[in-house]
Amino acid sequence: MPKQSIGEKLNGISEQMKSSQAWNSIFRPGSIFRKGYSDNPRNRSYVVMNSLIYHLHPVKVKRHAVKVSYTLCLGGLSFFLFILLTVTGIFLMFFYRPTAAQAWDDIYTLQTSVTFGLFVRNMHRWTAHLMVLTVFLHMARVFYHGAYKAPREFNWVIGVILLTLTLLLSFTGYLLPWDQLALWAVTVGTNMMGYTPVFGDQVRFVLLGGVEIGTDTLLRWYVLHVLMLPFVAVIFMAIHFWRVRKDGGISGPL
Amino acid sequence: MAEIPEHLLKRAQEARDRLQGGDDGAALEAEETSESKIPEYLLERSVAAKDRETVSPSASQVAGSTLPPPAGTGPGGNTQRLLTVVKSGSIQDVKLKPVDKVHVWPHLLVVEFVAALAITAFSTIFSIFVNAPLLELANFNQTPNPSKAPWYFLGLQELLTMFHPMVAGVTIPGLALFLLILAPYIDKNPSKKPEDRKFAIALMTFHLMFWAVLVMIGSFFRGPGFNFIFPWADGLFFEL
Incomplete structure (x- = not known):
């Protein structure tokens, strides 16, 4: 042989x-x-x-739908960034406790003593900023293509909700490192919301979990950031993607 | 290829034989009789059904449950026959025009995969070389100067310098969001062509530029005390 x-x-x-x-x-x-x-x-x-x-996809799509110059992949990239953020976020959760006494130390330890800790935190932060950008650009692209017109009106509404959720996700994550940047950025932000007419003080109280930013705020925003907002976002994303197909695939060509 | 059932082949052969036999008159006659008269087996069946109805309903139900399921009663045992052939387009009007389509695999999935790889590569390389900021521990007694919101809210913070906080922080962004949601219901123009929707495009461009410019000013042109500065003269006061 x-x-x-x-x-x-x-x-x-x-x-x-x-x-x-x-x-x-x-x-x-x-x-x-x-x-x-x-x-x-x-x-x-x-x-x-x-x-x-x-x-996610039908078996076949319109030929123009695969042209990169039409969508610039912005919607798909936003979704992909959301997945990247989930993966890196889960990694970060292993090393983080949301209390005023421990949060900053945990992040510092993560950066200095955890293998790939600094890298994964960098990834999480930069992709978060990138996602805000891609979602915003996706909205602009959809508007300029007139893709919000019938029968896609409602999917545009869901899209705007998703944009708001993206901003809220990013903003709630901003507080978590509990450094000077986080604390004062959030102070500026929540002070603004406190000016909501009629029940501004109540809005601020609910957001902060008290009259001023502290451990309760940290816990509240942590739960919002890692659980509640992603959960809501996933539901709206599911409807968003489903409606794209039900409304006859992506719009166009112009 | 699907096999043609035997009885159909037989029937076709019979019809062909009849026509080839030259007995045109007989064939015509047969056709006429079959058209004018209800087939015998159908008549028989309806008579049988009427008989059954005369029996009391409860009895018929009991009897029905014990009877074997009705077998095919047509010629050759089949239960259906061809009544007519409807040509496409004679009843239904097909409005859907054929569209030029491509397979998602590989055409779309490859594009998506490459895009995902590109953005992963970009964020990986960026994360290797640029570190996320981590300033000193939060301190309530020491307000940094300037204190800035995250970059996407810097437009609002910029408005705060011009208007009452309720207007800048709630009314204007709330209104902007509300109008954005309502855009498809406000814009009644059905055309998607850019040349037909100059006003909508101008309005949106103005809106986007409004926020973009405010965010830029807030990010790069505001220094200590949130006063105007030039970043090239006084340095950057901006953290991501």
Whole structure:
């Protein structure tokens, strides 16, 4: 028997793996990872139809919809940044306690003694700013394309709600490092909200969890930041994406 | 390819034989009789149904439950027959025009994947070289000068220097948000062409520029005491 080269051996192993029951149970028919995948219209349909992608995309879209110069990928990028922020945010949660006595020390320790701590915090901060920017630009793009017109009026409304949620997510996260920047930026912000007519003081009290910023504020904004606002945002995103498809795919061409 | 059922083939063969036999008159006659007369088996069935109705309903129900399910009663045992062929477009008006479409895989997914990779690469490299700010521990007794809100609220803070806080902090942003939400219901112009919607575009551009300029001023041109400065002369007073 001729000696097999390493490449042939690896090939044999991968063939064997791809024929196993376990492999075929993971990758549904049409998957590009299945044995014997070939590029044909039927399999191209299956790749979408038989995978999680089908929750986001139909099997086919209008030809102009894949032109990068039309959407600039801004909506998709906003969503992707949201995922990046969730991943980095979960990492940060392992090292952070939302109390006035511990918050700043935790961040400092994260930066100095946790492997990749500084890097992940940087990622979280910069992608957060980036997301505010992409969401804002996405709104501008949709407006200039007139994509908010019938039948997409309501999806525009949801979009504006998502923009507001993005700003609130960013703003609630701003307080959490509990440094001078956080404290005074939030002081300026919440003072402004305190001027809400009629029940301004109550609004401020609810936001701060007291008459002034303190540990209670930190806990409140932490829960808003890591749980409540993302939860609400995910629900609105689900409706937003679903409506894109129900309203006939992305708008255009102009 | 789907197989043609045997009885259909047989029927087609019979019809062909009849036509080829040259017995045109007989064929026509057969057609006429079949059109004018209700097929015998249908008549039989309706008679049977009437008979069943005369029996009391409870009895018929009991009897029905014990009877075997009705078998096909048509010729050759099939229960349906071709009544007519409706040509497309004669009843339904198809309004949907065919659209030029492409497969999401690979055309769209590849674009999305590359975009995601690009932004990941960008934020990774940026995060390696630029550190997020962490100033000293929060201190209630020491107000930094200037104290600035996050950059996206600096437009509001800028308005605060011009108007009463209720106007700058609540009324103007609230109104802006409200109008933004209502935009699709205010703008009744159905056209999406830029040349048809000059006013809408001008208004939105003004709106966006309004906030962009205010944010720029608040970010870069405000120094200690929130007074005007030039960043190239007095330095940056801006943290992200």
